[in-house]
Amino acid sequence: MNRYFPKTQIWVLAATLIGIYILTSCVKQEEFSDIPEISARQFTLIFDTGQYAVRGILAFNFQDGDGDIGLNPGDTFAPYNRAGNYYYNLVIRYFEKQDSGYAEVVLDPPFSARIPVLNPDYPGKTIRGYIADTLTMDPTPSFDTIRFEYFIYDRALSKSNVLTTPDIVLKR
Numbered sequence: 001m002n003r004y005f006p007k008t009q010i011w012v013l014a015a016t017l018i019g020i021y022i023l024t025s026c027v028k029q030e031e032f033s034d035i036p037e038i039s040a041r042q043f044t045l046i047f048d049t050g051q052y053a054v055r056g057i058l059a060f061n062f063q064d065g066d067g068d069i070g071l072n073p074g075d076t077f078a079p080y081n082r083a084g085n086y087y088y089n090l091v092i093r094y095f096e097k098q099d100s101g102y103a104e105v106v107l108d109p110p111f112s113a114r115i116p117v118l119n120p121d122y123p124g125k126t127i128r129g130y131i132a133d134t135l136t137m138d139p140t141p142s143f144d145t146i147r148f149e150y151f152i153y154d155r156a157l158s159k160s161n162v163l164t165t166p167d168i169v170l171k172r
Contacts, residue, residue, distance in 0.1 A: 032065035032126055036152050036160040041130055043148075043165050045137075053170045056135045058092070058148060060163065063128035068155040070117035079157065088112035089153045090133065097145035097167065111135050115152065137170060144171040 041059040048054045062069065071080060071089055079086045092111035095102040119127045135148075151162045 032063045032128070034065040034068075034154075034156070035158045036062060036064040036069060036154050038062050038150075038152060038160045038163060040163050040165070041132075043168060045168065045170070047172060050139065051172050052139055052141060052144075053137050054139060056137055056168065057132055058135060058150065058165070059130060059132040060150070061128070061130045062152065062160070063126075064154055065126055066154075066156075067119040067122065067125045067127035069119070069127060069152065070115050071155070072117055086153055086157055087114070089115050090131070091151055091153070092133075092135070093149040095147050095149065096141070096143040097147070098143055102147065111148070141170055145169050 039061045041061055042057075043059070044057040045053040046055040046057070069089070076082065076087075078084055081087060088110070090113045092113070094105050094107055094111055096105055113133055115131065118129070119125060146168050148165045148168075149162060150165075152160045154160075
């Protein structure tokens with residue numbers, strides 16, 4: 001008999017460790033597609049003292065099976081170069097509601113953005129979360145109703161699903 005642990009304590013400790021192993025091995029890891037997926041969260045307008053919104057906050061959920069969302073600041077060579085289609089990995093298209101319906105307005109600079117690397121310590125691991133991006137609005141828009149269409153690319157250039165905001169009325 002061990003003088004530090006009586007036999008009954010050793011059996012209780014062994015049974016506890018086996019129980020913990022069985023319980024944790026039954027937990028299923030979430031599996032997502034390696035193609036990123038986004039879902040709408042909210043769009044919030046921020047007004048100053050004037051009648052038109054000055055900023056908007058676009059928030060959405062994301063998930064990616066291999067966690068390769070995001071670009072490093074130095075990722076500026078093809079295909080992530082400024083002149084290429086993948087410089088921005090959060091693509092936001094802007095539409096104004098005009099007399100004949102919605103029309104896309106190409107802005108320079110665009111509302112699109114570069115999402116930084118989100119999973120640097122665990123490459124290849126599933127990732128999910130939410131992103132909020134602040135957009136500076138035109139203080140005197142030509143049309144007071146707009147909407148955005150948006151999607152993301154991962155580093156493998158896989159495109160997520162495309163979402164569209166509901167109508168956004170910029171005027172109070």
